[in-house]
Amino acid sequence: MKISVTCQCGKRLAASPALAGKRVKCPACGAALIVPEGDDLAAVRPVATGDAASDLWDDLPALAAANRSKSEDTLAAHHAATANQLLEEARTHVVEQKKKEDAWGTGQIISGLATMVFAGLWIGLALIGGRIPLYSPFLFFTGAIAFANGVLQKVNRSK
Numbered sequence: 001m002k003i004s005v006t007c008q009c010g011k012r013l014a015a016s017p018a019l020a021g022k023r024v025k026c027p028a029c030g031a032a033l034i035v036p037e038g039d040d041l042a043a044v045r046p047v048a049t050g051d052a053a054s055d056l057w058d059d060l061p062a063l064a065a066a067n068r069s070k071s072e073d074t075l076a077a078h079h080a081a082t083a084n085q086l087l088e089e090a091r092t093h094v095v096e097q098k099k100k101e102d103a104w105g106t107g108q109i110i111s112g113l114a115t116m117v118f119a120g121l122w123i124g125l126a127l128i129g130g131r132i133p134l135y136s137p138f139l140f141f142t143g144a145i146a147f148a149n150g151v152l153q154k155v156n157r158s159k
């Protein structure tokens with residue numbers, strides 16, 4: 001059962017019974033108060049200010065608990081916001097990474113095809129000219145590898 005205390009500043013406070021008869025400091029205005037004892041709910045006697053400031057309000061379970069839960073809520077909200085931000089950044093990163101990979105795959109396919117066409121023409125011209133192509137088949141092979149890489153990348157990503 002909390003003891004009701006009304007400060008001279010008008011602030012209504014609930015003090016722990018453990019503080020009955022003790023001198024405390026009003027959290028609102030800082031005035032020194034004496035918590036009434038037992039059922040004595042009479043006006044609180046103001047005491048001379050300038051006394052050693054009492055930190056007893058800090059021991060008030062209700063006040064302390066309220067403050068603690070408030071700061072815990074703030075901390076939890078902060079953590080949640082930070083987590084959301086990190087998650088959002090990670091998502092953005094993954095999307096950008098996928099775009100890069102996609103562009104890379106497309107580039108591999110296009111350059112691979114271009115290389116194969118070029119090498120194919122080279123081989124054809126060499127054969128028409130009656131020469132045995134040496135470098136162009138290797139180039140064709142290189143283009144085919146690039147093309148296959150690009151296609152594999154696309155296939156893997158669509159899974």
Ligand SMILES: [Zn+2]
Nearest residue numbers: 007009026029
């Ligand atoms: Zn007060």
